[in-house]
Amino acid sequence: MTTETSEGLRAWLLTETPHSRWQARMGSFYQGWLTLRGNPMAMFGIAILVLLLLLAAFAPLIAPHDPFAQDLSNRLKPLGTAGHMLGTDSLGRDILSRLIHGSRITLYIVALVALIAPIAGLLVGTVSGYLGGWVDLVLMRVTDIFLAFPRLVLALAFVAALGAGIENAVLAISLTAWPPYARIARAETLTIRNSDYISAVRLQGAGPLRIITKHIWPLCISSLIVRVTLDMAGIILAAAGLGFLGLGAQPPSPEWGAMISEGRRFILDHWWVATMPGLAIFTVSLAFNLLGDGLRDVLDPKDGSQ
Amino acid sequence: MSDLLNVENLWVKFPTRTGVFDAVRGVSFRLGRERLGIVGESGSGKSMTGRAILRLIRKPGMVEADRIELDGEDLLGKSEKDMRAVRGQRISMVMQDPKFSLNPVMTVGDQMIEAYRLHARASKAEARQKALEMLEAVLIRDPERVMRAYPHEVSGGMGQRIMIAMMLIPDPELLIADEPTSALDVSVQGQVLSIMDKLVQDRGMGLIFISHDLNLVAQFCDRVLIMYAGRVVETCAADKLHEATHPYTRGLLNSLPRIDAPRDRLDVLQRDPAWAAAPSIGPDA
Amino acid sequence: MTPALSFENLNVWFGDGRDRVDAVKGATFDVAPGDSFGLVGESGSGKSTIMRALTGLAPHWSGRMAVNGQPLGPKRDREFFKTVQMVFQDPYASLHPRHSVDQVLSETLYLHGMKDIDARIVRLLDDVGLGSRFRFRYPHQLSGGQRQRVAIARALASDPAILLLDEPTSALDVSVQAEILNLLTDLRAEHNLTFLMVSHDLAVVSHMCSQLAVMQNGEIVEVMTVDAMRRMTSDHPYTRALLEASLGYRRAAE
Numbered sequence: 001m002t003t004e005t006s007e008g009l010r011a012w013l014l015t016e017t018p019h020s021r022w023q024a025r026m027g028s029f030y031q032g033w034l035t036l037r038g039n040p041m042a043m044f045g046i047a048i049l050v051l052l053l054l055l056a057a058f059a060p061l062i063a064p065h066d067p068f069a070q071d072l073s074n075r076l077k078p079l080g081t082a083g084h085m086l087g088t089d090s091l092g093r094d095i096l097s098r099l100i101h102g103s104r105i106t107l108y109i110v111a112l113v114a115l116i117a118p119i120a121g122l123l124v125g126t127v128s129g130y131l132g133g134w135v136d137l138v139l140m141r142v143t144d145i146f147l148a149f150p151r152l153v154l155a156l157a158f159v160a161a162l163g164a165g166i167e168n169a170v171l172a173i174s175l176t177a178w179p180p181y182a183r184i185a186r187a188e189t190l191t192i193r194n195s196d197y198i199s200a201v202r203l204q205g206a207g208p209l210r211i212i213t214k215h216i217w218p219l220c221i222s223s224l225i226v227r228v229t230l231d232m233a234g235i236i237l238a239a240a241g242l243g244f245l246g247l248g249a250q251p252p253s254p255e256w257g258a259m260i261s262e263g264r265r266f267i268l269d270h271w272w273v274a275t276m277p278g279l280a281i282f283t284v285s286l287a288f289n290l291l292g293d294g295l296r297d298v299l300d301p302k303d304g305s306q
Numbered sequence: 307m308s309d310l311l312n313v314e315n316l317w318v319k320f321p322t323r324t325g326v327f328d329a330v331r332g333v334s335f336r337l338g339r340e341r342l343g344i345v346g347e348s349g350s351g352k353s354m355t356g357r358a359i360l361r362l363i364r365k366p367g368m369v370e371a372d373r374i375e376l377d378g379e380d381l382l383g384k385s386e387k388d389m390r391a392v393r394g395q396r397i398s399m400v401m402q403d404p405k406f407s408l409n410p411v412m413t414v415g416d417q418m419i420e421a422y423r424l425h426a427r428a429s430k431a432e433a434r435q436k437a438l439e440m441l442e443a444v445l446i447r448d449p450e451r452v453m454r455a456y457p458h459e460v461s462g463g464m465g466q467r468i469m470i471a472m473m474l475i476p477d478p479e480l481l482i483a484d485e486p487t488s489a490l491d492v493s494v495q496g497q498v499l500s501i502m503d504k505l506v507q508d509r510g511m512g513l514i515f516i517s518h519d520l521n522l523v524a525q526f527c528d529r530v531l532i533m534y535a536g537r538v539v540e541t542c543a544a545d546k547l548h549e550a551t552h553p554y555t556r557g558l559l560n561s562l563p564r565i566d567a568p569r570d571r572l573d574v575l576q577r578d579p580a581w582a583a584a585p586s587i588g589p590d591a
Numbered sequence: 592m593t594p595a596l597s598f599e600n601l602n603v604w605f606g607d608g609r610d611r612v613d614a615v616k617g618a619t620f621d622v623a624p625g626d627s628f629g630l631v632g633e634s635g636s637g638k639s640t641i642m643r644a645l646t647g648l649a650p651h652w653s654g655r656m657a658v659n660g661q662p663l664g665p666k667r668d669r670e671f672f673k674t675v676q677m678v679f680q681d682p683y684a685s686l687h688p689r690h691s692v693d694q695v696l697s698e699t700l701y702l703h704g705m706k707d708i709d710a711r712i713v714r715l716l717d718d719v720g721l722g723s724r725f726r727f728r729y730p731h732q733l734s735g736g737q738r739q740r741v742a743i744a745r746a747l748a749s750d751p752a753i754l755l756l757d758e759p760t761s762a763l764d765v766s767v768q769a770e771i772l773n774l775l776t777d778l779r780a781e782h783n784l785t786f787l788m789v790s791h792d793l794a795v796v797s798h799m800c801s802q803l804a805v806m807q808n809g810e811i812v813e814v815m816t817v818d819a820m821r822r823m824t825s826d827h828p829y830t831r832a833l834l835e836a837s838l839g840y841r842r843a844a845e
């Protein structure tokens with residue numbers, strides 16, 4: 001019975017002649033999912049990210065200890081200590097619990113940057129590419145200025161000006177992350193804007209705003225999504241870097257970069273204090289990279305046009 | 307007789323979610339130093355045949371064949387690196403969609419110069435000179451300006467001629483031209499064809515000419531393969547094309563409008579499922 | 592009778608300085624309402640450019656263009672696009688790769704301020720002989736001929752009186768060409784349309800049109816009737832060369 005309905009659903013999704021907008025859209029999602037599912041590395045990446053999401057959502061339930069509870073008699077316990085699987089840090093806080101709570105901060109940063117930077121880049125890039133002329137000139141010079149500085153240095157300057165803290169770190173990272181997206185979006189827009197299908201909508205009386213948002217964005221978004229996913233690792237590292245330098249999340253916040261920074265004083269005798277958050281950063285970055293590679297196969301526009 | 311190209315039992319397969327789709331099904335032909343036309347309706351596998359010879363089928367498509375030989379040299383067993391040397395140097399292909407094949411954000415001149423310098427160690431100035439000559443050869447007015455233009459700034463037919471000019475630069479042994487003149491007016495078309503013709507006559511180049519223009523193929527080529535649903539349904543000498551017997555070929559011929567015989571409606575092809583089922587015609591038929 | 596389209600001494604150019612191209616020079620011709628007018632000529636002679644200037648896609652022009660007696664200014668308004676529509680040369684390039692047939696048509700109908708969009712889409716698809724089966728397909732699931740039908744449906748969406756056809760069948764094979772040409776003939780009779788049609792295939796022009804203009808290097812060298820063309824009577828050497836070449840390719844050796 002269940003196999004029958006699932007077979008029916010499969011046929012409904014994969015039909016060559018869908019009968020409604022909804023079915024057509026679901027069908028193309030399903031096709032993408034099938035391609036993604038055929039890529040074991042990407043599925044591995046997704047699995048890690050889903051796990052991270054669950055950890056963050058249920059952090060208070062999962063974490064064995066309070067991440068802020070200090071216990072100075074229990075300082076710097078090694079891995080595998082009873083009750084503290086990943087040991088404790090210099091103030092006797094449980095590292096595992098801190099990592100679990102820290103995943104919330106990481107996800108928060110990632111989500112915000114992933115929203116702000118590509119959207120800003122998309123806006124600047126498509127407007128500049130579509131309108132051309134002096135608008136293009138001005139916007140691209142601004143982009144060049146941002147691109148000329150190394151990302152971390154620029155972020156440092158911003159945070160120094162705005163003051164330390166997670167929100168400011170997010171803002172600083174976003175401000176430094178958008179220029180490459182603007183470049184990509186502009187390059188794509190340049191190739192799209194002279195095509196016949198854009199001329200055709202102009203002949204229906206559509207204005208620039210509608211053409212950019214409804215006809216150009218859908219074509220740029222897929223390559224941006226791939227790029228953002230691949231950049232995620234860099235963003236996490238930048239956030240950790242700011243945390244490490246004491247300019248991002250402030251102690252006692254269990255942000256992973258800040259944890260490494262605290263642990264570096266004991267790196268020789270008590271290596272796990274800095275290594276565990278490092279491993280967490282590494283794993284999540286890797287997961288995003290794997291997913292990005294998989295998404296590239298799914299979203300590559302060439303795939304859709306034979 | 308030594309054949310320039312020998313293709314036996316060529317299949318091109320695309321695995322899809324609903325089963326394997328055979329775009330080309332058991333095509334065999336031989337090509338000497340002559341003009342071979344391939345005609346057939348849209349989707350009959352003409353382009354795929356051309357691309358398969360160069361092993362340019364994009365994944366997940368697969369090419370299978372008993373034999374693909376260029377001058378007696380096996381192409382199927384060659385490594386990707388060796389194939390790259392074959393493409394361009396020995397076999398050139400003019401792709402069907404010129405605007406798709408040109409880089410939209412690079413000027414025509416830069417692309418031609420780059421293409422030339424990939425094949426010949428030439429200075430930039432030499433390459434430029436050569437590119438200009440080629441553009442003039444395909445009758446482009448004001449080639450200096452066209453060199454500076456971007457692909458969207460040239461007309462449909464100019465784009466097509468630019469592609470042809472680029473493919474002729476490396477002086478290939480075999481040219482596969484996929485609908486090279488579909489956007490050209492008759493006078494320019496004649497000129498472009500005579501350039502190709504000269505290469506066949508003087509340098510012994512082989513030419514595979516893919517087209518849906520039956521009259522043109524009948525007049526220009528030596529031999530014609532007629533394809534339907536991935537198979538060769540008929541092959542004949544080009545000047546006998548108008549006497550072809552297969553109902554499919556007749557249908558194609560009858561759907562052409564004619565200057566000398568006006569009529570209100572054009573005949574539309576009535577397809578017969580038996581055509582697709584029949585086996586491919588071999589190279590010796 | 593006021594002509595549906597009239598061009599008087601039309602000049603169109605692109606770029607400036609040494610990159611300036613005078614794509615159309617002093618073109619003058621009229622198209623009567625309900626007529627079908629052909630534009631033929633050398634590749635790169637400015638045929639597409641005349642259409643692009645009329646529809647406002649080529650911004651730099653001088654001279655006079657009028658639609659149903661109304662002279663055109665630098666800007667085109669909604670009314671204009673309700674009257675004049677265009678089908679592009681290449682069916683593979685004229686559909687948005689990520690929009691389904693349904694999205695293409697509903698966007699067009701929405702932009703023209705139509706109500707009852709759903710009913711109209713069904714009717715348009717029937718009009719061009721596709722049927723609702725194709726409604727939710729994406730361009731990559733359509734053949735060249737089917738794509739061109741969608742492009743024609745899009746052009747017909749606003750119920751235009753004048754249709755500009757830029758080589759509507761040059762990218763299609765002969766059997767599909769016959770279908771599309773028959774379709775266009777039927778639509779013209781049904782909707783009482785005026786056609787301005789570019790083609791390099793003189794046989795197609797003679798099948799579809801009653802009059803034609805011959806262009807060379809940006810200029811119209813001759814305006815003639817199709818009957819005159821069939822009789823091969825022409826004053827201009829280029830037209831004669833074109834007519835002779837259309838009789839068939841001859842090898843240099845012969």
Ligand SMILES: Nc1ncnc2c1ncn2[C@@H]1O[C@H](COP(=O)(O)OP(=O)(O)OP(=O)(O)O)[C@@H](O)[C@H]1O
Pocket residue numbers: 306320322327329346347348349350351352353354355367402518735764
């Ligand atoms: N990536 C792909 N996956 C599945 N099928 C494909 C793919 N690419 C091409 N095909 C199919 O292969 C068949 C042959 O295509 P081909 O391009 O050779 O046609 P053609 O004869 O050149 O037609 P045209 O005259 O329109 O260019 C078509 O039916 C097409 O749908």
Ligand SMILES: Nc1ncnc2c1ncn2[C@@H]1O[C@H](COP(=O)(O)OP(=O)(O)OP(=O)(O)O)[C@@H](O)[C@H]1O
Pocket residue numbers: 458459460461462463464489491605606612614633634635636637638639640641791
């Ligand atoms: N956007 C543009 N910028 C600069 N030059 C252009 C532009 N569009 C067209 N041209 C030039 O204008 C001339 C006429 O082009 P057009 O597209 O009108 O030719 P056509 O008669 O349609 O030719 P074809 O039959 O090859 O399509 C060409 O020389 C072309 O290079």
Ligand SMILES: [Mg+2]
Pocket residue numbers: 352353354402484
């Ligand atoms: Mg093809």
Ligand SMILES: [Mg+2]
Pocket residue numbers: 461462463638639640680757
């Ligand atoms: Mg044109």
